[in-house]
Amino acid sequence: MIDAAGAKLWWNFRRGESIWSQFVKAKYCNEVHPVARGWNYKDSHVWRRMVEVREKVEPEIQWDIRRGNLNVWWDNWSGKGALAIWLNRRGKRKAKDMLKDGWINGALDLNHFGIQDQSLAQNIRIREGADKPRWKPTGGGFNFKSAKGLMRQHRNREGGLWCKKIWNKGITWKMSFLAWRVFKKKLPVDDVLRKMGYQTVSKCPCCVKPGCDTLQHIFGMGDTAHQVWDYFSRAMGARILIRSERHVCYEWWMMAFKNRMFKFMADRLPILILWELWVNYTHCKYGKGKPSVTRIIFKVTKDLAECIQRKWPAWDPLPPNFGFIMKRAESFGYGKIVQRTGWCRPRRGSVKVNWAIEDNSCGFFIRNSRGMFCVAGVYSFENGEDIQAVAKRMLRDCWNWGCRNHIRDMCFESDKVLDWEYADQVNSSRTNERVNAVARCLTRMCAGMCIWFLNGCGLPRGLDRVLALEGIPHFVLLPGMDALSR
Template sequence: MVRASSAKLWWNFRRVYSLWGSFMTAKYCSRVHPVAKLVQSSDSHTWKRMLSIRNEVEAVLGWRLTHGDVNLWWDNWSGLGTLGRLYPFPGVEYSGDLLSDFIQNGELDLSPYDDLLPPGLEADMSRLGQRVADIPIWRVATDGFFSFSSAKSLLRPEPVYSDPLLSACWHKHLPFKVSFLAWRVLRGRLPTDDAMARFGHLIVSRCWCCNNPVRETIDHIFYAGDTARAVWGFFMGSLGLRFSHRGLRTLLTGWKRVVSHNRLVAFIICRLPYLILWELWKQRNTCLHSRGSPSVPRVVYGVAKGVAECLFRRWPQEHILPPNWPVILSYIDSTVPRRVVRAVRWDPPPDGSIKLNFSYSEALGGAAALVRNRGGGLCYGLAISADDGFRDFFQVMHRSLEWCLAEGFRSLVLESVLPELKGYVDPTTPSPWVFDSDVSRLRFLCSCASVFVLQCLPQGNLPVAALADWVGDKDGDFIFSNLSDLPPRVRALLVHDDIPSVVFDDYDPP
């Protein structure tokens, strides 16, 4: 979090023209560009924090050129990084060369530095001449804007070993105190007698959860003790769970592997072990500090109450249950999901409209579009081998829309299985910065007609999906104006597209 906060300071310092930014620039970077500035022992603590994170932030900070008033050597305008570090000729740290000084008639001319810079260095200058300052781009996020979550993901070091049980402790609708206690149990971070002994404290150890005096350990409290064994056995027996386990970790691993098609049973099973750990810890503290006696029914009641509260948090209007485990168990057993059969087919567009179906095959590398009228007849087809990745999918959409507009169609229905398509068309939705020019072109074409966007199931988009798979191992692009030109499989799917596909959905009654 501290490193992410430092990254935000550097981001604001580089992107926001503020009084604070002007002050920091005048104090520390009056002669040297901020990216080339070296840390000094007399610098303030805040400035040292910003410099400590500078290189990592600059690696993902790009620029969208509108004026070209970025430093030629120290701003990452080309995507290659800071050229001043790649080509450190003498005195480059004091260079104030701006990129706009090397733009002639809308083209980049770097002939004065032919001996220093690599040939073919390019920049996106399609937006030059706009009345806004050059825009910094946070390349880690799809929208290009800084966020703490993306900064933490960037700066957090990858763990050498990721314990799957630790990540399984955190569940939505489960109280944080319960998840945090489970995390402490698995990490051995509890003030039990065995943990205190590791710090050199001599303690006469006794487990207060058992009638027989036994040494208190974390494993004994939560797994091997009399109360723990009785509680685990009760809940496993009531749910019909049977798997071998030799310790607490193997027990929790067995719970993780339990699968149920009933949404209530699956919801309860993944949270129940951690509620049991919480109630066992409460039982231990009650016996230790309040001199209470061990009670398995009290633990069972607490677990049932926690389960009822979790169900209420998830479905506040549906499952309001008492803290009684037999009642909860009988209720979830009676809530059996039933299977619903639906017929999915290609739906024709309204009168006076034309429908465009799109598909992108990420596995085979193909993008395709089919334009069809209300009767289902083929008007136009396009398939491109996606050598440029997802950008070829935008090219398919652009060319299909251009064909429709050239033919005089002004009422269009766009359909695809991709949920992102509606956001690409909607001008109020931020677009991923990497596809900014493609999305802008798509929105311009859609503004020339009345466009309605639909998302369909894969079964309703089979012909165009088969066309995208077919073109995956081909080279170039293919245009289809007649039904006979299509590949045999695509033609067969298109002809029989009025036959519905059967889709099975599991419906859970409230």
């Protein structure tokens, strides 16, 4: 979401139609093209955010050439991106060669700029009007939804495993956001401030044996952090060599566990530990707190119990005792529900109509209370008629057939739902595709035809095999329920 907002800022800046874009260009890009301009720590956060997403967004902006007031080397007028990068031309950072300068004798001559590849100049015409940017994902104007999709693709390619794991369900947003800041190195600790030019005396307040106030010390190699990571890794039966916060998190996430509850805990524990280590750090540095490994372990266990309660709200709340939680996780199980289904005969004196819709055809198959064949048929749409209308006409004809034969008790069964004129007067039920296999097979075999079968001997060849399997029950696996044994 943040990168997509940065992409929108870059798009509005490159359009150059607002006073804001003109101001930003005069402030940061007076001598250098915006695509070639970097950033430093004295620049504003808005400009830095725009530059961070520039490499992802700029290739998606292609210019529609009109007057040719485009930079030959840095504007994406050819669809290849910035030619200075594509052709690996150095010394073009401050180049101001305009495309219209190469328009000679009614054609674009790239030799004027020292470019030998004339294929880039094909189908290019200079005409009246302002040059306009085009957002390639939509083929027109900028769209925030497409920008989010683009950023999501780049995140999956570049972000790695941590981008997926820190936003796991069950974790509060503040904890996930803190983990994002840790991995992006966006926290106000001494090693980060030192890169910005601030030199301070570095001393970590969160450990009994203080060290340098760095991200690696606070979340990984410090005395307090090392003891917390070691406690939970030993309790989970894992041996992890702690080197840095990123390394230990990846070790947690890539471990194999015997059931889903252990995996659920392993995916969320690193985020909870990072959060409680940061709370302990700020409490010691800005408050009057003292470092306590026991307090951190208790709070992490409590947060984990709350995550488990959010995932399985039907369970009794677990106490903030990690040993107890581990014992309950050992007894984690999954209850499977198997349901037997099959075609059932209608009650005595009635008939059952099984009907189905397949592509451009629909069909029906009617049997009596003894399971014997009565009548069947297939309808196909014609003269531009909608298939839903054809199905309604078919069901109406089935109802009229029952009335002519003095059959008022008719049960209509299908894996589809259709609202037709006699729907309130008949007994309708819905089943799955396997139970309705006879009607579906008949419809597929006679697709494109309009035919009634008044005798079972005239049914399509092969349908008798499906009828022979009609009495065999089907077993359907339904979603089960997670449970903890006592």
